[in-house]
């Protein structure tokens with residue numbers, strides 16, 4: 628099966644490579660075109676523009692940073708609206724809000740194309756290993772056709788109904804994740820400042836009901852101040868912002884998430900936007916006395 632892939636950041640590169648390893652022919656495009664080179668070495672073709680990719684491929688997958696990026700490849704010059712038509716499937720796997728997804732869906736379907744949103748849970752390693760969790764919504768026919776793609780990219784896919792539902796579910800999941808990361812950061816700092824060993828806290832947490840892969844994986848590197856990005860902090864803050872807007876829309880008070888968002892904003896202000904989201908620990912730490 629031939630698929631197009633737009634967006635070769637941390638996730639897109641891993642996902643496109645995985646598709647190629649599993650026998651898919653892939654045509655890639657990235658705003659910074661040089662990022663296509665490594666994929667070309669592994670057998671990918673390059674499309675000069677998003678429109679050129681859609682023209683060539685029956686299915687096009689998109690994995691871009693945020694709502695403005697997702698919109699730019701659709702509505703911009705040489706964007707997919709210039710090529711999408713009946714018989715073309717457009718699958719946006721970026722994390723965006725429901726309004727953005729709906730706007731893109733309406734534009735694609737008005738040209739006769741099919742649209743599916745399919746944001747994912749799971750980070751760089753699950754993307755490399757085909758172990759993502761796919762939260763799809765939109766055109767059920769396209770979802771069924773895309774199952775061979777999702778089977779390679781993920782360990783489980785959910786079809787959640789109308790466009791917007793996948794985006795909302797993803798934002799809820801990441802809102803919880805961001806709040807948990809803040810709770811862990813505060814716990815590590817409190818342990819340290821109380822004269823206890825934060826490594827012991829990680830051991831205790833890992834043995835009890837709060838044990839989880841995220842604390843187990845991120846905790847030790849946080850204690851080394853090592854924040855090589857798997858999930859960039861700027862994207863986690865974007866997700867908190869979009870989740871809080873969803874809470875606003877539905878009159879759901881979320882003081883814990885709001886406080887976590889403030890910590891991610893503070894971390895961005897400290898220049899940590901491109902570090903892993905666990906770098907929020909630096910924003911939570913009590914400043915050392917001179």
Ligand SMILES: NC(=O)C1=CN([C@@H]2O[C@H](COP(=O)(O)OP(=O)(O)OC[C@H]3O[C@@H](n4cnc5c(N)ncnc54)[C@H](OP(=O)(O)O)[C@@H]3O)[C@@H](O)[C@H]2O)C=CC1
Pocket residue numbers: 634635636637638639657658659660662690691692693695696697699700720721722723747748749750751857858859862863
């Ligand atoms: N990293 C993770 O663990 C996970 C991320 N996600 C979500 O997946 C999406 C991608 O994440 P990730 O790969 O980490 O992000 P990266 O920051 O690594 O990559 C972002 C991609 O978006 C492109 N881009 C940004 N702005 C524009 C624009 N205006 N026009 C065209 N292209 C643009 C970048 O192009 P360029 O190379 O030119 O900058 C790059 O290809 C995000 O929505 C994120 O929230 C979801 C699950 C896990």
Ligand SMILES: O=CCCC(=O)O
Pocket residue numbers: 722747748749750801858
């Ligand atoms: O959106 C990013 C999610 C990262 C993860 O699920 O580990």
